[in-house]
Amino acid sequence: MTDELSSKEDDINRRIGQRVRLEREARGWSLTELAQQSGVSRAMIHKVERGESSPTAALLARLSGAFGMSMSQLIAQSEIQPGTLLRHAQQPVWQDPESGYIRRHVSPGTLPLDVVNVELPAGVTVPMAAISYFSRRQLIWVLEGALTFHEGESVYEMAAGDCLELGDPADCVFSNRSGQPCRYAVMVLKAG
Numbered sequence: 179m180t181d182e183l184s185s186k187e188d189d190i191n192r193r194i195g196q197r198v199r200l201e202r203e204a205r206g207w208s209l210t211e212l213a214q215q216s217g218v219s220r221a222m223i224h225k226v227e228r229g230e231s232s233p234t235a236a237l238l239a240r241l242s243g244a245f246g247m248s249m250s251q252l253i254a255q256s257e258i259q260p261g262t263l264l265r266h267a268q269q270p271v272w273q274d275p276e277s278g279y280i281r282r283h284v285s286p287g288t289l290p291l292d293v294v295n296v297e298l299p300a301g302v303t304v305p306m307a308a309i310s311y312f313s314r315r316q317l318i319w320v321l322e323g324a325l326t327f328h329e330g331e332s333v334y335e336m337a338a339g340d341c342l343e344l345g346d347p348a349d350c351v352f353s354n355r356s357g358q359p360c361r362y363a364v365m366v367l368k369a370g
Contacts, residue, residue, distance in 0.1 A: 190272055192229035193256040194238070199227040201245045201252070216244035217307075235274040235281075239306045248316075248366045251292055254283040262287045277302045279352075292366040296352075298325065300360075303353040315367040316344040323360030326353040336362075 202212045202223075209227075213220040218240050225231035226241070233241075235249070242252040253272050264286030273280045278299045285293035298304070318327060319341040327334045330348030334340075344350075354360040 190253075190256065190270070191232050194233065194253060194272070195227045195229040197252060197256040198223070198241055201247075202227075205245070212241070212244060216240040232275040234276040235279065235304055236276075236306065243307065248292060249281070251366075253281065254285075254292065274304065277304050279304055290367060292364075294364045294366070295321075296362050296364060298323075298352060298354040298360040298362070300354055300357050303351060306350045306352070308347040308349050317363075317365040318342045318344070319363045319365070321361045321363060323354065323358050324356045325360050325362055326355055327351070328353070 202209070207215070209220045209223050212218070212223055216223075218237055222231065222237065223241070226233050226237070238249045238252060242249045245252070254270055256270065264284065270283045271280060279302060280297040282295040282297075283292065284295050285291060318325070318336070320336045320338050322338055324338075325336045327336060327342065328349075328351040329344060330350075334342055336342060
């Protein structure tokens with residue numbers, strides 16, 4: 179990893195931590211209350227808020243779900259860009275330190291829709307708890323490669339071009355069992 183990339187990751191982790199703290203404080207919650215709401219330990223939340231820990235996707239999904247928002251919203255609000263054009267170089271990018279998958283928030287403005295581009299490396303599996311999906315309608319559209327998606331008890335084998343509407347909140351697993359990277363878009367209709 180280059181020093182520049184490492185510095186950018188440290189910076190986004192610091193901003194994500196600040197956003198988590200702001201969201202928690204806006205609700206009047208203590209660290210203990212957020213820990214109870216999210217299922218994430220108080221000590222880990224404290225480390226994330228201070229920018230001392232690089233949060234995983236599963237951890238961010240639990241925290242954002244406790245706030246009633248999607249993970250992409252939490253990350254995007256860490257990098258708010260005014261205006262209606264969000265150029266590729268300005269789009270917030272976050273890489274999960276555990277799985278290596280990359281999330282790029284591509285939708286600008288204040289529409290009640292988040293569009294996220296995800297690159298899932300070959301052989302990687304990422305679980306997401308049901309709390310990540312409360313009060314949200316979502317689509318998953320496979321752009322390149324193959325994705326195996328588990329939604330509760332249902333399993334969907336998806337190829338490039340396939341699009342799936344998620345049902346009621348359930349524990350989910352995104353899995354790329356192929357030897358090639360998979361790229362897919364997640365479109366989230368924000369709760370009003």
